[in-house]
Amino acid sequence: MNIQKLSALTLAVFFSLSSLLAADYEKVSDKKLFNGEVLSEYKLPNGLKVLFLPRHEAKLLTFQTWFDIGSLDEKMDNKLKKTGLAHLFEHMMFRGTDKYPDGKFDEITSRIGSDKQNATTYFYRTNYYESIPSSQLKKLIELESDRMANLKLDSTLLEKEKGAVVGELRRALDNPGRIAWDELNRTVFQVSPFRYTVIGTEEEIKGFSLEEAQYFYKTFYAPNNATIIVVGDTEESELLPLVVKFYGDMKAQEIPRYKLPEEPTQKKERRAEKTHPQATSDILLVGYRIPSVNSPKIVPLSLLSTHLSTGMESRLRKSLVDTGIAVSAGCGVSNVPDYLEFTVSLSEKHKAEEALQIIDREIQLLKNQVISKDSFERALNQELLSLYGMIQDNSSMANMLGDYLMVSGNYLRGFEIIEEFKKIKPQDLKNTAKEFLNKESRSVVIVRPQPKTTSKG
Amino acid sequence: MLRLGLSFFLVCSLIQAKGKPSFRAEPATENGVPVSPKVFYEKNPSALTAEIGVVILVGSSDDPVDKVGLSNIVGEMVLRGTKKKSRQKFQSELERMGGSLSAVVSHDMIQFSGGVIKENYKKFLVLLEETLLHPAFSEKDFQELKREVLNDIAHVKNSNNRLGGLAARREIFKGTSLERPVIGSKSTVEKITLADVQRRYNNIFDRPKIVFAAAAPFPESEMNMEFSRIWRQFPDGNKPLKRQINLQIPDKPTLIVIDKPKTSTGSLFFAQAGISIQDPDRYTLSTGNFSFGGEPLVSRLFRIIRGELGWTYAIGSSYSSLGGLSNQKGIFSISSTPSVEFTSKTIFKTLEMWKSYQEDGLSGDELDLAKDSLINSYPFEFETAEKRVAKKLSSFIYDVPILSSEEFSQKIGDISNKKLKAALREKQKSNSWLIALVADKEVVAKDLEEFQKDIPKEQRLTISKVYTPEELIN
Numbered sequence: 001m002n003i004q005k006l007s008a009l010t011l012a013v014f015f016s017l018s019s020l021l022a023a024d025y026e027k028v029s030d031k032k033l034f035n036g037e038v039l040s041e042y043k044l045p046n047g048l049k050v051l052f053l054p055r056h057e058a059k060l061l062t063f064q065t066w067f068d069i070g071s072l073d074e075k076m077d078n079k080l081k082k083t084g085l086a087h088l089f090e091h092m093m094f095r096g097t098d099k100y101p102d103g104k105f106d107e108i109t110s111r112i113g114s115d116k117q118n119a120t121t122y123f124y125r126t127n128y129y130e131s132i133p134s135s136q137l138k139k140l141i142e143l144e145s146d147r148m149a150n151l152k153l154d155s156t157l158l159e160k161e162k163g164a165v166v167g168e169l170r171r172a173l174d175n176p177g178r179i180a181w182d183e184l185n186r187t188v189f190q191v192s193p194f195r196y197t198v199i200g201t202e203e204e205i206k207g208f209s210l211e212e213a214q215y216f217y218k219t220f221y222a223p224n225n226a227t228i229i230v231v232g233d234t235e236e237s238e239l240l241p242l243v244v245k246f247y248g249d250m251k252a253q254e255i256p257r258y259k260l261p262e263e264p265t266q267k268k269e270r271r272a273e274k275t276h277p278q279a280t281s282d283i284l285l286v287g288y289r290i291p292s293v294n295s296p297k298i299v300p301l302s303l304l305s306t307h308l309s310t311g312m313e314s315r316l317r318k319s320l321v322d323t324g325i326a327v328s329a330g331c332g333v334s335n336v337p338d339y340l341e342f343t344v345s346l347s348e349k350h351k352a353e354e355a356l357q358i359i360d361r362e363i364q365l366l367k368n369q370v371i372s373k374d375s376f377e378r379a380l381n382q383e384l385l386s387l388y389g390m391i392q393d394n395s396s397m398a399n400m401l402g403d404y405l406m407v408s409g410n411y412l413r414g415f416e417i418i419e420e421f422k423k424i425k426p427q428d429l430k431n432t433a434k435e436f437l438n439k440e441s442r443s444v445v446i447v448r449p450q451p452k453t454t455s456k457g
Numbered sequence: 458m459l460r461l462g463l464s465f466f467l468v469c470s471l472i473q474a475k476g477k478p479s480f481r482a483e484p485a486t487e488n489g490v491p492v493s494p495k496v497f498y499e500k501n502p503s504a505l506t507a508e509i510g511v512v513i514l515v516g517s518s519d520d521p522v523d524k525v526g527l528s529n530i531v532g533e534m535v536l537r538g539t540k541k542k543s544r545q546k547f548q549s550e551l552e553r554m555g556g557s558l559s560a561v562v563s564h565d566m567i568q569f570s571g572g573v574i575k576e577n578y579k580k581f582l583v584l585l586e587e588t589l590l591h592p593a594f595s596e597k598d599f600q601e602l603k604r605e606v607l608n609d610i611a612h613v614k615n616s617n618n619r620l621g622g623l624a625a626r627r628e629i630f631k632g633t634s635l636e637r638p639v640i641g642s643k644s645t646v647e648k649i650t651l652a653d654v655q656r657r658y659n660n661i662f663d664r665p666k667i668v669f670a671a672a673a674p675f676p677e678s679e680m681n682m683e684f685s686r687i688w689r690q691f692p693d694g695n696k697p698l699k700r701q702i703n704l705q706i707p708d709k710p711t712l713i714v715i716d717k718p719k720t721s722t723g724s725l726f727f728a729q730a731g732i733s734i735q736d737p738d739r740y741t742l743s744t745g746n747f748s749f750g751g752e753p754l755v756s757r758l759f760r761i762i763r764g765e766l767g768w769t770y771a772i773g774s775s776y777s778s779l780g781g782l783s784n785q786k787g788i789f790s791i792s793s794t795p796s797v798e799f800t801s802k803t804i805f806k807t808l809e810m811w812k813s814y815q816e817d818g819l820s821g822d823e824l825d826l827a828k829d830s831l832i833n834s835y836p837f838e839f840e841t842a843e844k845r846v847a848k849k850l851s852s853f854i855y856d857v858p859i860l861s862s863e864e865f866s867q868k869i870g871d872i873s874n875k876k877l878k879a880a881l882r883e884k885q886k887s888n889s890w891l892i893a894l895v896a897d898k899e900v901v902a903k904d905l906e907e908f909q910k911d912i913p914k915e916q917r918l919t920i921s922k923v924y925t926p927e928e929l930i931n
Binding site: 277 | 554718
């Protein structure tokens with residue numbers, strides 16, 4: 001073969017490969033963000049979604065894989081009907097494939113310089129993440145795609161990992177704040193699987209079989225149930241061909257979708273009380289049911305929670321911490337499960353009931369009078385400060401996109417909420433408080449120290 | 458939402474704090490007296506906020522032994538109103554402009570760090586100036602703060618993880634200001650008066666002890682000018698003293714228990730003498746520690762005690778138990794939270810693994826992994842403008858150079874197992890451990906007896922002291 005022919009052939013192969021690659025993914029959109037950055041969305045024929053935000057300040061990038069599967073799904077699944085496997089399975093994803101046996105994934109990602117590598121599981125999603133030097137993108141994609149397609153589930157490793165997960169559960173059980181939160185979910189939800197903890201019970205964890213793990217993997221770890229998010233130093237022309245090469249052959253699967261049982265309308269306040277041997281003072285949690293994150297009502301609700309709890313001038317800080325009643329007090333919007341949550345750690349000489357009275361007083365104030373222009377401006381600017389700080393960090397930015405995608409189906413929902421803040425008025429906060437912060441739609445949980453036993457001797 | 462920013466300035470790991478001569482911003486001097494402030498700056502044109510830090514180079518290790526917590530209270534009180542503005546008016550102005558400002562105190566510095574939406578940074582600096590130079594120090598705010606601090610101290614009893622560290626400090630730094638954490642204890646904080654706070658402020662808020670740092674989208678000259686204006690208004694004073702407090706570690710493994718009935722895990726904290734940031738072996742020891750216990754997922758402790766044996770969810774070792782390496786020789790610690798039935802097993806396995814590491818160092822693969830990982834992840838230490846400023850700042854404060862990637866690769870690349878073993882032999886002990894365990898003392902005693910039933914009594918590990926959580930916060 002002479003050189004001219006070779007070149008022509010090389011060019012032909014190159015062009016046919018280029019067109020093949022171009023056909024192997026679709027650019028869904030380019031979205032310009034408020035700070036001028038452009039976020040692109042792509043989709044592979046097998047349903048894998050890719051979000052990509054280029055940033056070249058440093059030769060580093062964050063790579064995250066989000067699966068639309070969490071403990072709610074496993075509880076609803078007819079073959080499982082338990083919780084804890086989604087989380088245990090997340091641990092198993094680090095336990096090896098034929099190509100990269102147990103320990104190799106961690107070893108190689110560590111060797112290539114990964115930072116913040118880990119994974120988390122929640123009610124509605126599971127995510128895997130790491131940041132790496134951008135020169136190592138190909139290796140990382142190879143590793144991540146390998147464990148997504150070829151995980152080797154082994155009963156010996158499964159049993160060993162159960163020990164670590166039981167350790168994680170026990171740590172949580174020793175934490176009175178965590179127990180209070182579990183109890184809040186059990187109280188707010190009467191029928192929905194939010195009642196059950198993501199990590200499961202010790203019995204459930206120890207009882208999971210290899211077959212159940214295999215079923216879980218085959219059913220939920222499919223490309224059409226996953227989104228890859230990349231923020232950092234790469235280009236579409238490098239990233240997408242690699243994603244196509246390593247994920248393109250994975251087959252889409254039918255993913256079971258479950259409709260959560262509808263919660264009966266709450267008509268009166270619910271209360272639950274517990275004691276905990278490790279608690280040294282009362283913990284108070286209050287949850288008010290609110291609409292989902294896609295509702296326009298979430299905008300004033302979010303700002304309302306900032307008004308109540310962000311900064312030294314926030315209402316809860318002033319009325320509970322500065323007065324010595326509580327060690328800490330906060331309030332925040334929780335999406336999936338949807339509630340506005342108040343959390344107060346009381347100081348030793350004070351009782352949860354005092355804090356509840358003060359929360360009630362603050363809510364009543366919100367309902368009776370429109371907050372001042374200054375307070376409104378304070379809340380709005382604190383939100384902006386928080387957002388501006390967060391999006392500068394690659395992994396925080398990716399987290400924000402991923403989490404909003406999972407809770408709302410719209411990865412830009414976080415930015416939309418911030419934009420909508422600018423359209424609302426102090427009066428909207430008053431109206432919102434009246435609509436949602438009512439006793440009949442709330443659940444109250446108190447965890448107290450165990451009474452001291454007196455010696456009879 | 459979590460705010461990132463300068464509050465993370467001084468969270469430096471062993472490998473982090475190094476400086477490059479070109480980064481130095483030595484102040485100009487006249488007859489040995491500085492005539493301009495030390496300012497460390499990184500311009501970040503795309504930033505939507507300005508992140509600003511002011512450091513006072515004195516911390517809780519300079520607190521009187523019976524008033525530990527004084528530096529912390531001074532830091533907090535500086536932000537609680539000015540001579541012209543009540544605390545409420547000050548905070549309200551600050552927060553309304555989209556700013557935040559907090560005091561983070563460590564054993565060697567008081568750090569004010571904050572951020573503001575970039576459009577308002579000048580207004581922010583005016584407030585910062587006012588509060589640093591003219592704090593109100595009102596009796597009412599002081600009493601309120603004291604109550605708040607005492608509540609925080611009492612609340613530590615809820616945290617098993619923190620109690621172990623507190624007990625270790627109590628033993629290792631007995632009779633010194635480091636015996637207690639930065640926040641102090643009930644007995645020391647109760648003794649602090651407003652006059653103490655005022656006196657302390659007067660003694661340490663002076664030109665030689667103040668350093669400025671910022672990452673923002675503005676020209677460096679503009680920021681320098683602003684900081685110089687503030688700095689010039691402080692009085693002259695003396696350079697901060699560098700002090701060294703000695704550690705008292707027992708010769709053999711010594712177990713102290715913090716009695717917490719009905720725990721389902723044991724919270725373990727092994728402590729022995731660590732190193733200071735200037736230690737010539739710090740790169741070698743930190744590289745070794747990466748693969749021994751420092752790095753989750755791949756370290757030896759993690760792989761064996763969690764991965765193979767399944768006794769615990771978390772286990773790791775660190776040279777930064779005092780909140781990052783500094784001039785003060787610190788504590789080297791191993792911490793884990795095994796399920797309660799595995800507590801004794803975890804103690805003895807950890808001691809066995811340490812002995813083996815201390816004698817033999819790492820395998821070739823383990824050492825290579827640590828070196829590759831540290832070298833390849835080094836760029837993360839310069840990832841953002843805030844991190845780069847933090848580098849410059851700690852380089853100045855601790856007088857350690859920042860290494861370029863090439864210099865760092867060379868330094869880490871030169872580490873051999875022979876070098877590591879020599880450093881471990883010289884700087885650390887094989888058997889000298891204080892072990893603090895937060896758990897039910899009766900369960901621990903029974904478990905230890907059962908586990909050691911085949912060992913002669915005189916060789917057994919027994920509980921040498923029992924603390925109640927209440928004693929540790931007093």
